[in-house]
Amino acid sequence: MAINVNINKAKEITKDRLRAERKPLLEEQDVLFIKAQESNSDTTAIVAEKQRLRDITKQVDNLNTIDELKSISCEK
Numbered sequence: 863m864a865i866n867v868n869i870n871k872a873k874e875i876t877k878d879r880l881r882a883e884r885k886p887l888l889e890e891q892d893v894l895f896i897k898a899q900e901s902n903s904d905t906t907a908i909v910a911e912k913q914r915l916r917d918i919t920k921q922v923d924n925l926n927t928i929d930e931l932k933s934i935s936c937e938k
Contacts, residue, residue: 867928876931877919884915884936891915 891912898905918936925931 869926869928872928872931873922873925876922876925876934880918880922880934880936884918887936888912888915 891908895905895908895912897903898908915936918934921934922931925934
């Protein structure tokens with residue numbers, strides 16, 4: 863008997879996993895951003911990384927297999 867996977871449910875589970883994974887990473891970027899502002903340093907890279915982390919869940923919508931969903935991560 864084959865196992866049927868509800869891909870839409872799998873995508874939601876993956877999004878939840880990514881949200882949990884990115885939370886401490888975003889918090890770390892927030893600290894770096896504040897430190898950079900305090901020292902008048904360039905924040906461009908920090909802002910780009912924060913946006914990449916926010917957008918990671920949008921990428922899930924374009925994935926179509928369980929293997930793709932398992933492989934996506936917040937790590938660079």
